[in-house]
Amino acid sequence: MTAPPDRSWTRRARQSYRGSSATERTPMHEMAITQSVVDAVCEHAAGRRVHGVTLEVGALCALVPDSMQFCFGLATEGTVAEGAQLDIDVHPATGHCRSCGDDFVLADFILLCPCGSADVEVTAGRDIRIRSMEVS
Structure with missing residues (x-):
């Protein structure tokens, strides 16, 4: 049976969060x-050392x-x-307009097609994927 993961970072993060100005606070959403x-990476590494992780993050994830x-x-x-290196690739959000059939890149969180329709389906940009990890 393996020991539970060390969560002492949460205490340090909370102390850092409480002890800093509003602009320097630890981001709890990102944490x-x-x-x-990290839990998924460590589990998948099965005891091997992790040297790098690459994430794909959708633009609508607000990270x-x-x-x-x-x-x-x-x-x-x-x-x-x-000590592992984290690489983050932010991918744009895309949508599909049900009114005109156009596929387009979403510039922000306002889901409007260039044609003016709000009948938009988000087709990409809401997910986070571990694309790769380097282990030894």
Whole structure:
């Protein structure tokens, strides 16, 4: 039976969050997502050392890459991924207009087709994928 993961980073993150100005706070949204990524990576690594992780992040996920980098450093402390490089590829969101049939890139969270229709289906940009990991 394996020991539960070390969650001491959460205490440090909370202390950092409480003890800093509003613009320097630890991003808790990114922290939770990053911890899930680290848990999956460490489980898949099966005890092997993780040297790098590449993520694909959709533009509609509302993640700040610099914040995720910071959280990754905290979340990997004491794990097989400690010191690993995190690469984040942000992919644009796309939509499909049910009115005119056009496929287009969504510039922001306002789901409007260039034709003016709001009958838009988001076809990409809401997901996070672990694209690759380098282990030894």
